[in-house]
Each structure stands twice: as structure tokens, then as C-alpha cells.
Amino acid sequence: MKITAPFILMVFLAVGMVACQDKNSQKEAPTNTAKVIADVNIIDIRNGRITKGHVVVDSGRIKQILPVSEDEAEVIQEAELINGKGKYLVPGIAEMHAHLPSVIWNDPQMEETLFLYLSNGITTIRGMLGHHLHLELKEKVAKDEILGPRIYTSSPSLNGNTVTSTEQATEMVTSYQKDGFDFLKLHPGLRLHVFDQIVKTAKEVNIPFAGHVSTLVGIRHALESGYASIDHVDGFLEGLVPESAEVNPTENGFFGYNFTEKADTAMIPELVNLTNENHVWVVPTQSLFSRWFSPTPAEQLATNPEMKYMAPEVLENWINSKKNLTETDEYNAEQWEDFMAIRKMLIHQLQENGHGLLLGSDAPQVFNVPGFSIQHEMQAMVDAGLSPLEILQMGTINPAKYFQEEGNFGEITEGASADLILLDKNPLEDIANMRHPLGVMVKGIWISREQIDQKLKTIADKYGESKQ
Known part of the structure; x- marks a missing residue:
């Protein structure tokens, strides 16, 4: 016809x-x-x-x-x-700091998680805590055997506990590359010489690495080492502390919170320029800090509409996790405001003069429900001074550039x-x-919309019944 x-x-x-x-x-x-x-x-x-x-x-x-x-x-x-x-x-939007459950591909929990992403327009996810089970899941989604967003998956975590020697670093990086993971996930605790061996081997076998910046590595060395992305703006606030302050880098607290009053924001342009010179993307995950780490009471966040899509035990764990982090003598709401102001300055300048920003919210995470949390992240980017177009680019064309997939997805x-x-x-x-x-x-x-609402209701009803 x-x-x-x-x-x-x-x-x-x-x-x-x-x-x-x-x-x-x-x-x-x-x-x-x-x-x-x-x-x-x-x-x-x-x-x-x-x-x-x-x-x-x-x-x-x-x-x-x-x-x-x-x-x-x-x-x-x-x-x-x-x-x-x-x-x-x-x-469609790319969630560039996503998590997937470590369950087999046909587990109901996996189906629910993938749909929660889709329900908010997320059609690509970058899994940031990989598991060998995710390799089969990725293949099945690519072959349209499972309905879900396009998947890129990290390796299992490389951190101070899982990699303790240069020999281990070489072996694990080589193995993960052969297994077919898209990139390596770096977590905190890596010692400098082990980190350097990870970087050396990763470059030899041609696998990118991304994630956290270990305190013994430091943001400047991390940027110069060529991360594909640094997530959470990790290490940047610590990098604003002058050497004259003589701080112990391991006493930085939650992403540098303990060093808030010592940070010199005049040093921001130097770090931003380093991201540009070394082609390092940054994933802010600002919603992690405006929700989990904020003074907003846990009970208030627990009443957000999207919480009905999470299991009661998960929600209880989130409430306890937030309270354990923010209801302590070390936590101060005014200091949090200063901490967030510095993060917003970093994000805005990374947008204006850095290599580029990628949209990611870290979900599921404390009070960050998959799919729905990206909406909170986009609003957080508005609060940091970005325009709606810049925010949409963070989740569309920028990820396409990051994955070297321009023309394949990320634009109409x-x-x-x-x-x-x-x-x-x-x-x-x-x-x-x-x-x-x-x-x-x-x-x-x-x-x-009708299909979305119907599936979301099914998920909500399932967990509603378990609460009774």
C-alpha cells in the first residue's frame, strides 16, 4: 500500500x-x-x-x-x-550510571528493572556493576529476545579488596576483556601501583575503564591516566584542597564532604581543563547527593510515588541507609549546602569548558528508582545551571559520541x-x-502509555500485596 x-x-x-x-x-x-x-x-x-x-x-x-x-x-x-x-x-535517553540485578535474564526482578527504565524513556543503559550473567542478558536484548534498553556492561568491580597486586591486576583485566565486558568498573581502595598496572594492561588489551577515583590515586593522576568516564564527580572536591592544608586523603568522607570547608573553588578551572585535555567524560549522578545525602527525611522520600515499585525490604534498607549516613554527629545540613554549591559549580564548569557530561543517576540506589531517578537527575542539572537542551544532550548525543555510535542512536x-x-x-x-x-x-x-501504566500497576500491586 x-x-x-x-x-x-x-x-x-x-x-x-x-x-x-x-x-x-x-x-x-x-x-x-x-x-x-x-x-x-x-x-x-x-x-x-x-x-x-x-x-x-x-x-x-x-x-x-x-x-x-x-x-x-x-x-x-x-x-x-x-x-x-x-x-x-x-x-530515547541513555542512563549512563545504571545497575542491573545479579540474577539470570528471565528472573522477574530483571524483567521489572528493565521495564522501569523503559517506562521513563530510557532506551540505553550503561551497567556500572557488571556480572557474568549480564553478558547473556545483553546478547538476548540485542537479539530482541528480551524487551529492554540497549545494554553496555562493566566488568565486576576492581577495588582495593578484589585487586591487591599487580599480578592480579594483569590477570583480571585480561580475563574481563576476553570475557566480553564493554569496560572495567573501578571502585575505591585501589593502591597507586595496582591502579597503574590496571591502566597499563587495559590499554594493552584495549578495554576502557571508568568509575570511581581511589583516594591514593587522586583526581589529577586519574584524569591523566585516561578514564573513559569519572562518575559521581568523584575526586574533584578533594582535588580542590590545597597541598598546604596537609589533609589525610583517606579522611575525605562521602565524596569529599569532610573537605568542604577546605576546598578552593579557584582551582576548578584547572581540573576542568584536565578533563578536556585528556578527553574524560564526567557522569555527575547529582541525584545521589540531592536525595540519599540530603537533609530531607528518609520517611519523606519513602512516600514518593515511585517507591511503590520497589520491594518493601528494599525500601526499608534505603531508609536505614540514609539514616545511617545523615543522622550522625558528623553530618551538618549547612555543610551539605556548601558541599552541594561546590558540586554545582563543578558541574556547570564541566559543561561549559570540560570534555563533556553524561546523564546518569545511579539507580537503583538509595531512593533512586530505576527510570524515575533520571527525572530527578535532569532537574538536578537544571539546578546546576544547565539548559534543558544541554541536559537532553547529556542523555542522547553525548552517550552516542561516548560509545562511538553517532548515527546509530541518540538522535532522530x-x-x-x-x-x-x-x-x-x-x-x-x-x-x-x-x-x-x-x-x-x-x-x-x-x-x-496504556501499556506502561498497566505494567507499572502490576508491579505496584505485587509489592502492595507484600506490604499487607
Whole structure:
């Protein structure tokens, strides 16, 4: 059947609403048939320009983008039509600091976690605490055997307890590269000579490394060593402490909190320039600090709407974890404000003059529910002075550049993977408009708002029953 642009609009009500009219069809798994998102406002993620058009999707990819004035399109058989009139279309988001449960791919917990990401438009995740079970999961998602975001996965943790010698460093890095992990995950506690051996071997076998900065390594040496990304802005606040302060680096507290009053913000440009010179991306995970580490009472955060999607025992652990961190004699709300002000300065200058920022919230983590936490992270980036366009770029085109996948995902362009989010309002005017998408498409598979709500209700009901 030949479909012209005007015809797309005429047949929409007759064909595109079939899924909404047939409630039973919502219970069926989404299918990867040809689709047309018609008459939609398409956001160019590189420059923020908005154009109206019809987005034609087939076999999981964006086949054509037609202007509304276009007379006719290519032949499409059995196309599903989605009304985009008055709506906005953005690329799917990458959660660049995600976690996956260490369970087999068909475990219900894994299915729930993947769907929670998808429900908020996250179509790519970078798993930051890898497990060998995730390698099979990644392959099954890539082959469309499982519905979920595109997965990049780290190795299991390399830290001061798991790697204690240069010999171990060489052996583990080489093994993880051969196993097929996408990158190495570095955690705290690494001694300097062990860290250097990890870096040396990683470069020899060509596997990137990312994550935390160990206190005995320090931010400057870490940046010069060529991290693919430094997460949590880890090590930066410690790097602002002048040598004359003569602090013990191991007494830094929660990501440098103990050194807040000693930090010299005039040193920020030097560290920012080092990220640029050494091509190191930074993942702020600011929501980790505005939620877990904030003075906001644990009981208040526990009442957030998205908490109903977490198991009661998880929520209880989160409440206890937050209290153990913030309800101590060492914690001070005013110092937290100063600490956050420095972090915001770092984030803003890393955006303006650094190599680049990547969007990541660290989820699941204390009061960070997968998918939903990225909304908190985007608002935290607004609070740090970034524009909505810059924030969207952090989660779309920047990850594509990071993974060297420009043209494959991260923007709405012909030939790219059909990873899309349909929104009711323009997110460039208010980043909060990213919440509650009207539908999400992952590799051409359309998940309607009705399907999202139905699945979320199933998850909530499951955990609601366990609370009774």
C-alpha cells in the first residue's frame, strides 16, 4: 500500500487508535511492525530546532523522516500509525550510571528493572556493576529476545579488596576483556601501583575503564591516566584542597564532604581543563547527593510515588541507609549546602569548558528508582545551571559520541535505531515535561502509555500485596 503524507493523517483515527479501542490488545506483547509517528514536532537534539514531520519506522530503524508538506512516502505494508499532532518527539535517553540485578535474564526482578527504565524513556543503559550473567542478558536484548534498553556492561568491580597486586591486576583485566565486558568498573581502595598496572594492561588489551577515583590515586593522576568516564564527580572536591592544608586523603568522607570547608573553588578551572585535555567524560549522578545525602527525611522520600515499585525490604534498607549516613554527629545540613554549591559549580564548569557530561543517576540506589531517578537527575542539572537542551544532550548525543555510535542512536535521523519518546509538551521549555511520556519506542517496538501504566500497576500491586 502506498502511503502519502495526507493519507497518514486521514487513516490515523481509523487505524492508529485500534490499540486504544481494543483493551485486550494492550495485554499482548509489543510488536516490531512498521510504524509511522505522524505530524509530530521533531526535536533536533544537536541544536534544539523543531520541525514538523512524519517519522517512518521499519525493522527497528528510522527509515524516513518526511516533511508534513511531503506528497508521498515509500510503500509500507501494515503500518501502525501513531498520532503525533501537537506532540513532541525526542530520542530515547541513555542512563549512563545504571545497575542491573545479579540474577539470570528471565528472573522477574530483571524483567521489572528493565521495564522501569523503559517506562521513563530510557532506551540505553550503561551497567556500572557488571556480572557474568549480564553478558547473556545483553546478547538476548540485542537479539530482541528480551524487551529492554540497549545494554553496555562493566566488568565486576576492581577495588582495593578484589585487586591487591599487580599480578592480579594483569590477570583480571585480561580475563574481563576476553570475557566480553564493554569496560572495567573501578571502585575505591585501589593502591597507586595496582591502579597503574590496571591502566597499563587495559590499554594493552584495549578495554576502557571508568568509575570511581581511589583516594591514593587522586583526581589529577586519574584524569591523566585516561578514564573513559569519572562518575559521581568523584575526586574533584578533594582535588580542590590545597597541598598546604596537609589533609589525610583517606579522611575525605562521602565524596569529599569532610573537605568542604577546605576546598578552593579557584582551582576548578584547572581540573576542568584536565578533563578536556585528556578527553574524560564526567557522569555527575547529582541525584545521589540531592536525595540519599540530603537533609530531607528518609520517611519523606519513602512516600514518593515511585517507591511503590520497589520491594518493601528494599525500601526499608534505603531508609536505614540514609539514616545511617545523615543522622550522625558528623553530618551538618549547612555543610551539605556548601558541599552541594561546590558540586554545582563543578558541574556547570564541566559543561561549559570540560570534555563533556553524561546523564546518569545511579539507580537503583538509595531512593533512586530505576527510570524515575533520571527525572530527578535532569532537574538536578537544571539546578546546576544547565539548559534543558544541554541536559537532553547529556542523555542522547553525548552517550552516542561516548560509545562511538553517532548515527546509530541518540538522535532522530534516518538510519538510526528507532529509540524515541513521545511527549505531550515541549521539554526544551521545561525539562519536567520529560515526565510521564505518552509512549516509548525502543528499537522500533512501541510501548503506549496504556501499556506502561498497566505494567507499572502490576508491579505496584505485587509489592502492595507484600506490604499487607
